[in-house]
Amino acid sequence: MAGRNGAPSYLLTSGPGRSGRGRAVAVLGGVGVLALLLVIGLVVSLTGLFASDDSSSPAAGAGSSADTAPPAAVPAVGSGPQAEAALSAQPMISLPDQAALPHALSTRTAGPAITLPLPQQVAGTLVATGFPATPEGAIGQLSELMQVGMAGGDPQVWAQAYASLAEPGAAPAAQTATGRDLVSLRRAANMAPTGPRTGMTISWTPTGAQVKGTTADGSYTVACVLGELVADYNGRVVNGGWGNCLPMRRVDGQWRIASGPTAATAPSAWPGSAEAVAAGWQEIRR
Numbered sequence: 001m002a003g004r005n006g007a008p009s010y011l012l013t014s015g016p017g018r019s020g021r022g023r024a025v026a027v028l029g030g031v032g033v034l035a036l037l038l039v040i041g042l043v044v045s046l047t048g049l050f051a052s053d054d055s056s057s058p059a060a061g062a063g064s065s066a067d068t069a070p071p072a073a074v075p076a077v078g079s080g081p082q083a084e085a086a087l088s089a090q091p092m093i094s095l096p097d098q099a100a101l102p103h104a105l106s107t108r109t110a111g112p113a114i115t116l117p118l119p120q121q122v123a124g125t126l127v128a129t130g131f132p133a134t135p136e137g138a139i140g141q142l143s144e145l146m147q148v149g150m151a152g153g154d155p156q157v158w159a160q161a162y163a164s165l166a167e168p169g170a171a172p173a174a175q176t177a178t179g180r181d182l183v184s185l186r187r188a189a190n191m192a193p194t195g196p197r198t199g200m201t202i203s204w205t206p207t208g209a210q211v212k213g214t215t216a217d218g219s220y221t222v223a224c225v226l227g228e229l230v231a232d233y234n235g236r237v238v239n240g241g242w243g244n245c246l247p248m249r250r251v252d253g254q255w256r257i258a259s260g261p262t263a264a265t266a267p268s269a270w271p272g273s274a275e276a277v278a279a280g281w282q283e284i285r286r
Helices: 081-089 135-149 155-163 177-188 274-278
Strands: 012-014 024-030 033-039 049-051 200-214 220-233 236-251 254-257 282-285
Touching (some): 081 236, 135 155, 135 200, 135 220, 135 236, 135 254, 200 236
Antiparallel strands (some): 012 049, 024 033, 200 282, 220 236
């Protein structure tokens, strides 16, 4: 099956005896063998989804009953630290592990496409900034952070990108779901804790988004983005959907990662699939 970016996909199947939560892609090289490990999803019960090189494996999730209307949007309720913490901690929909793997797309949508504004400050910043004071602006800022921070699947890169946008009192990068899962990626692949691996590239491309909720004063938004994570190891490709949510606060005319607790984990789904629709992921446009 071809991925959304046209690259060949190697479908993954669940491995027995694995438990826990995580999301990452690790590519392990051997003599004449490419072992692929996808640890993906924000709310999952398995730590590993193991792949073989047999691309004829059935696509997970095809024909799923998850092709249902998305959950209702979280309304804006109150303002201040308590309202922010409650909004951030509210759980999101749970999806099966296989929902994140490449499979059939749905003919339905979760709603109209979300048009993301362009950043106004690009030069001289690690992560582009300058998004408007709207929920779409918060999503645009998070999308930029994810594209930069996910490059190479490196926890140090994520930490640097995250720190460039975090306001004082924000959860440390290492305590975010993305930070923890990138560490798991490295450990599972027997890679160095940071730095590149010869022959391997990892990237994340945004495909969808949603607003989990906004406080009544509009200064605090829990923004969520979904993208396609692609790991290429010497021309062999594995990919899957990866979602993330972070609390964003408007500070001095910019969106920053908000102080206080980090957001509850977001559902990871293959972009455009029935599960993505059920989870409320709307297509994004620029």
